[in-house]
Amino acid sequence: MSALLDGYDPGDFYDEMLATQGKPRPHYAKLYTRLSEMTPAQLNERRQLADLSFLLQGITFTVYSDDRGTERLFPFDLVPRILPRSEWQLLERGLSQRVIALNMFLQDVYGPQRILRERKIPRSLVLSCSHFRREVVGLQVPRGIHIHIAGIDLVRDSKTAEYLVLEDNLRTPSGVSYVLENRLVMTRTFPRLFHRYEVLPVTQYPIELLEILRTLSPRTGKRSTLVLLTPGIHNSAYFEHSFLAQQMGIELVEGRDLVVDSDTVYMKTIRGLTRVDVIYRRIDDDFLDPLVMRADSLLGVPGLIGAARAGNVALVNAVGNGVADDKAICAFVPDIIRYYLGEHPILRSVETYVCSEPAQLRYVLDHLEDLVVKSVGESGGYGMLIGPIASRASIAQFRDRLRIDPRNYVAQPVVSLSRCPCYDPDSGGLAGRHVDLRPYCLYDGEKVTIVPGGLTRVALRPGSLVVNSSQGGGSKDTWVLKGEE
C-alpha cells in the first residue's frame, strides 16, 4: 500500500469508498487502484494544478463578513465521489416525486388552498411562514410551474447506509456551476482515470435550463428575450450567475438595467429599450420589487411583480417558493407527497421536530445536547446549533430563543454522515471527511430532469459535519456511472 492510503481508516462511519478496511466497494475499485499507485507528491502536484486553474478562471465565491478581501476559492477536493447507476436511479425517482409534489403544494397554497382546508397540514404553520407571500396569492404562473429549479440536499446515514433528504432548496439554489467546472478540471487532471470509468455527462444542464426558460415566454412566435437577473458582483454566487448566463447565451442583467413601464419589463440597451420576456432571477423574493416587497431594496426592479401578475413576464423560480422549503414544512413533505400523488414517499427525510408543536418543543428542549437546531428560514449553515459539540452557553442561548420564538426553529437528530476519502493537507495523505450531495432538478411542468450526480459538498475540517462553503466546506466532482462499476 502506498503512503497516500496509509492509515486510511473508515472508522465508525459509512465510507463511500471502502466496504471494510482495505477492501473497496466495486464501483470504487478502479479509483482505489489508481490511488494506490500514486505518491502523495503526485497527488499534491495535481491538486496545485487544479487550484491554479480555478484561480486563473476566477472561480471564486464571496464570504460575507470576511475582511481578507471578498473573493475566495471554493476548495476543491480531487478525489471524486462515485455513485453506481442503480443507486442513482433510486435517487432520481425519489427526487422527481418530491419536486412534483412540492410544485403541486405551491400551486395549491397560492391557489385554492385545499390542503389547508382539509387540515392535512396546519394552516397556521403555512401562513406564519416568513417566506409565504400574500402578494402573489392568486397569481397564475406560466404553465403552472413554481419550481423550475430545485437543489435538494441529501445525506447518507452511516447507521443504515440510506440516503435521507436533509433539506429542500426551492428558491434560488446555487452551486451548479461548480458541478460543471469541477468536471472540467477533473477531466484535465485525471484524464486516464476518467477514461477508465464510464461517467454520465453533466454539461447538458445549461441547455436543458434554457429550453425550460424558452417555453415560459408570454410572447409566442416572436424572438423572446431571456435574461438572468443578478444582485451584482458582490453577491457570493456572482461567478455562477455570470457562468450560467454565458453558457445559456442569455443576457446577465442587474436591477438597474431593467425598467417596468405599463406592466411590461424592458432592458436598457445602447439602441433603446428592449422588451424582456423571461427572467431567471437570482435575487431573493425580499429584494425583487421595492413596490411590493422591501421598499429599501436597490437590487430589484420596481413594478416587477405587477408585470408578472399581468402575465407579461415569467419569473424563475416563481415568487413565494420559500413556503415549501421552510424547514418546518419539510417535516410534512411525506404527507404532501401522499396527499397530492397518492404515492408512498420514495426518499425519507431526516427526522424533524417542529418546535411550534408544544409536545415536540418539549422534547427538543429536553434533548438539546443531542440535536441539531436550525432556524427555519436560514440557509448556508447560518443560525444553527449542533448540540453535541456546542458550548453550554450557546445551548442556553438557544433554549431561550426556542422558548421565545418556537415557530422559527426545527430540530433534527445528528445524522452520522457518510465519509469520502479527501486529501488531508496535514498528513499529505487521504483521510475520511463527511459529505452530502446536492442534485439539481429541473422541472418543465411534465417531467423532472436531474443532472447525473450533482454537487458533493465536503466538510474539510476533520470531524466537522458542516459542508457549507461559508463554513469551511469544499466540493468534489460527483461521478454517476453508466453501469455498476
Next chain:
Amino acid sequence: MLSRIADSLFWIARYMERAEGTARILDVNYHMMLEQSNQPYRLRWDPLVIIAGEHERFFSLYQGATSYTVLDFLGFRQENPNSIVKCISNARENARTIRDRISRDMWEDLNGLFHEVSRYCVAEVIATGPHRFCNLIKFGTHRFHGVTDATLPHDEGWQFLQAGRALERAGMTARIVDVQYHNLVEGPLSEPDNHQWMAVLKSVAAYEYYRRQYRARIEPEKVAELLLLHGLHPCSIRFNIAALQEALRAVSGTGHGTYANEAERRTGKLLDTLVYDRIEDVLSRGLHAFLTDLQRTCGAIGEDIARTYFYYPVAE
C-alpha cells in the same frame, strides 16, 4: 447590447490604456533620471505627477516628489484612482461584471495579470528597479489587446473597446506633450531639455521611429508634429482621434460626411483640425492653449458617448 455592458467595455479599455501609459512614463523617466544622476543639472520628478493630472492629490499625500513617492503614487497607491495597480484592478472589476460577455481567454488573461500585479509592492520595485514591473504592465496590456482582437467578435462591443482605448491614448499623449511644452522655446535645446524630449518619445514608443523619419536631432517642433499630427504612428493624437471616429461610426452606422450624435460631431471637427492643420499653425496659436482645448474636447466626447449610449434619464 446592454448599456451597462457597453459602458464597462469602454472603461476596461480606458483603464488598461491608462495603466500602460503610466507604466511607460514611469519606466522611461526613472531610467533617464538614473543616467543623469551624476550631472550638475537636475531633472525633476514632479512633471510625472502633472502628466497624471494628480498634482493636488499627490501633494496632499507626500512631502515632495522623489523616486520613491512618485513610484508609490503612480504605481501602487490605493488613494490614487489612476495608479497602475488601481487601473488594472478597475479594469478587472469591470471585466468581472461582464465576464459572460467577453471571451474566456480575455477574462483569464486579465485576471492573471491582476494576480501577477498584486504580487508587487513599492519597496520591492524600488529595490530591483521598476523595469520589470513596468514591462509586466506594458506587455500585459498589449497581450490583453491581442487576446481581445483574436477572441472577441468585432461587433459593437469591440468597437466600444476601441473607442475607449483611442480616446484614452489621445488624452495621454496630449498630457505628455503639454507638460513638456515649456521647453518649446526658440533657440537650441539645452542638454536636459534634449533628454526630456527623448524621454517623451521613448515613453510613447516613438523614439526609433522619430530617428528614422526625421533623421535629425531632437527638435521640439518635429516631436510635436509626430505626436500630434502624424497619420500612421499609433501614439499620435490624430491617429487615435481617427480610430475613435471609426469606432463611433461603426456603432451608429453613420457614413462619411455626416454625424449621428454629438460625440461624432465633436470627434469629426477635432479630426479635421488634426488632419488639415500644419504644426506651424498649431504652434502659432500656442501649443499649450491647443492641447488644453484638445483635452477638454476629449473629456466632452467621453461625456457625449456616455449620454448617447450608457445613461438613461431617470424615468418619472
